[in-house]
Amino acid sequence: MNEHYKVSEADQAKRIDKLLSDVIQDASRSQIQLWLKEKHVHVNGDVVKSNYKVQEGDKISWTIPEVKPLELKAEDIELDVIFEDSDVIVVNKPSGMVVHPAAGHEEGTLVNALLYHCNDLSGINGVERPGIVHRIDKDTSGLLMVAKNDKAHESLVQQLVDKTVERKYVAIVHGTIAHEYGTIDAPIGRDPKDRQRMAVVDNGRDAVTHFQVLEHFKDYSYVECKLETGRTHQIRVHMRYINHPLAGDPKYGPRKTLELDGQALHAKSLGFTHPTTGEWKSFEVAPPEEFTQTLEYLRNKS
Template sequence: MKDMYRVIESDQSKRIDKLLAEVIEDVSRSQVQSWLKEDYVQVNGMFVKSNYKVQEGDEINWVVPETKPMDLAAENIDIDIVYEDEDVVVVNKPSGMVVHPSAGHDNGTLVNALLYHCQDLSGINGVERPGIVHRIDKDTSGLLMVAKNDKAHESLVQQLVDKSVERKYLAIVHGMISHEYGTIDAPIGRDPKERQRMAVVNEGREAVTHFQVLEHFKDFSYVECKLETGRTHQIRVHLRYINHPLAGDPKYGPRKTLDLNGQALHAKSIGFEHPRSGEWLHFQANPPEEFTKALHYLRNKS
């Protein structure tokens, strides 16, 4: 796949490897460096090194080298399966686990674990994402629904499109939210200034998050969020947008925060219509120990 990017004023003097890692989705800086080394990238028709500093107006062209499909291995990793039948699996994913293999994460993922525990997974998303209907971030814990066959997959995806799936999250955020209830209706897209992040942008896709404040602390709030849509990093971006970023969020939050290994966000419940029987299924999972310890600390401190 060949692609092009023209350098804008805000990119001025950035290293080309850093810039392309921001511009190209799901590509690491080390990958870009290997492309540059192997002459897959040109600037104004010339090959350059990784330390080349771009100038406004530079035309960068690159060709993504063909990669062989990942040979996914079934791994005997302990996972918390909340529900399973012939069509669906509901898993309580731990914080720190990546959902499916990608660059830099070719093993130890939820997909690797699922392949060991249940060999039948839908193939709609290809060999690298079998069964995966929706995702939650690496450092977000909680419930995911997984499809075991293509018919179930199509049904669950359609329910997400129809906004009939119920997904609720628990979060600890910075600051005292002044409203007990609220709705954040703001479109989300790629951040034009930092391409590895998402942001509220006018040309973004529709994104709606409803929230309810559960507890107030001195410098933090404990909230429940309900997703109406499911954009990348939606809750993280929306809470930052209203100036209440998630505690422990390394990408969207402040450095001075609670002592956590990642953002304080837990997918606590999920509800959906069973793709075969039509029965409404609803599941809940308590937040992990690190999350509850942070709450205990805030309650004692207040």
């Protein structure tokens, strides 16, 4: 499909990847950068790079390439399975593992590992995300529930909608939080200044995070966060919003931070009603070694 756009005076000197991410509503900036690299975008008939600054009157044309279907392959990757029956699997995802395949992450994901572990995952989310009911970020560790059939999937999703799933996280954040308890009720949506990030915005989706301070350190706090909603990057965005961003967070935190491989965030507990038996199931796992070592470092330093 061929599309065209003529650059106006208001667009003058904008980067082409930024401009097109605003113009093409369904495409992310990284997707557009890939199109530019693969020469699907032309300015006045010429190929340009992502950092090209557009000029008034430029004629931009692009062809949206056909999406190549992902061929998911089962991979023998070790899984930390906390619970499993014919309906549900609960896994403890390690930090650094992507949940499902996407452009740039076709292999080595939790889904690839699950396909090797079992061949009966729900198909509601399509070929690319079999069984995936909810997600946690690549560098966030901890508990995730996966549906093994469509009936279980529908039940678990409805519980998320009804806010009856209990999800608690622990995090290390910058600064000393003055209050022992708090609730952040602030809508989250795409950051208008950077489409790669989320932010608290007026027209965002409802987002509520409850937190409790577990320990105070010099310049840092150890907190437990309970999710009422499950927006993308919710805890990371909300803690930044109250000026206590997560330690080690490359996207929402300060540059001067603790030396960590990603944000200090761990999904420690998960509770839900079993889709078939109706029994309340709850699970808890301790944070990974890097996280606990960082806590010890802060305790000794304080």
